[in-house]
Amino acid sequence: MRLAYTDEGPGPAVVLLHGFPLGRAMWKEQVAAIGSMYRVIAPDLRGHGDSPAPDGDYTIDEMADDVVELLDTLGLDVPVVVGGLSMGGYIALSLAERYPERIRALLLMDTRAAADSPEVAARREELAQAVLSAGNPSPVIDAMIPRLFSPWISDNRPELVTPLRRVMERNAARGVVGALRAMATRPDRTPVLPGIRVPTLVLVGEEDVVTTPVEHQAMADAIPGARLEVVPRAGHLAPYENPPVANGVILRFLDEHQEPPPHPPS
Numbered sequence: 001m002r003l004a005y006t007d008e009g010p011g012p013a014v015v016l017l018h019g020f021p022l023g024r025a026m027w028k029e030q031v032a033a034i035g036s037m038y039r040v041i042a043p044d045l046r047g048h049g050d051s052p053a054p055d056g057d058y059t060i061d062e063m064a065d066d067v068v069e070l071l072d073t074l075g076l077d078v079p080v081v082v083g084g085l086s087m088g089g090y091i092a093l094s095l096a097e098r099y100p101e102r103i104r105a106l107l108l109m110d111t112r113a114a115a116d117s118p119e120v121a122a123r124r125e126e127l128a129q130a131v132l133s134a135g136n137p138s139p140v141i142d143a144m145i146p147r148l149f150s151p152w153i154s155d156n157r158p159e160l161v162t163p164l165r166r167v168m169e170r171n172a173a174r175g176v177v178g179a180l181r182a183m184a185t186r187p188d189r190t191p192v193l194p195g196i197r198v199p200t201l202v203l204v205g206e207e208d209v210v211t212t213p214v215e216h217q218a219m220a221d222a223i224p225g226a227r228l229e230v231v232p233r234a235g236h237l238a239p240y241e242n243p244p245v246a247n248g249v250i251l252r253f254l255d256e257h258q259e260p261p262p263h264p265p266s
C-alpha cells in the first residue's frame, strides 16, 4: 500500500509512527526540531490521514509491512531509527520482531508490548460497532480524548486538544474500524523484548493512564540496555504534549547512537 508521508530534513532517517486514531500531523513539533538534524519520515498509517483506508480488517503486521514498503520506495535499504507512539509502538515492535535488519535504533513511546486482554478487545469491538453505526469516528474520539492528555494540559493548554480532535475527525470510519480490529488481534510481543539488540529509548508521559509509567519501566527492564525517560506534564501523547522535553530526550538519544563515521578522521 502506498502511504502518504512527510519526509523532511537532512541526515540519517528517523521514521515516526503515530498513535490511534491520529495521523502524521501529531509529529509537527518533532518534524520541526528533530528534522533540523535528522531526516524525519512520518507516514499516515493505513486507515488514517491521507493514506488509503481499505475496507476490511487490518492487522498490525500488515501495517508494519506498509512501512517497509515505504522504506523500499524511498530506497532506504540501510537500517533506520524507528519510533512509534502507542499503536505506532505496536507496529515498531512488529518491525523489531519481523524485520530486525531494517532497524538501527528503537523509540518506544507511550506504548506497550502486551496484547489486549479479552475485555479490552471486546471493548474495541463495541467501539468498532458504534463507529460503523455512526458512519464516523466520533464514538472513538469521545471515548479517547479524556484519556489522552495529562490533567495539566487540559487545565493549562486546552488549545492543544482541538487540533488533534480535528486530525482524528478526518479519519474514515472504515479506517478506524480496521485499526481497532488490528489492535485487538495483535500478538503479545513481550517475548520479543529480550531479543532486541539495538539501542532502545522507552519514553512515557508521567501521567499516561493508557499505557502507564510502570508498564514502561517493565518494558525497559526487559530490553537489554534500554533507557527509560519519563516526560513531565504529559499523558499518553508525551511528544505532542511536552515537545521541549520529549524532543530534547529524543535528540540526545539519537546523537548518542549516531552511526560511527565510515572512516575515523585521520
Ligand code: MLT
Binding pocket: 018, 019, 020, 021, 085, 086, 087, 088, 183, 210, 236
Ligand atoms: C493509541 O494511542 O494508539 C491507542 O491508545 C492505542 C490503544 O488503544 O491501544
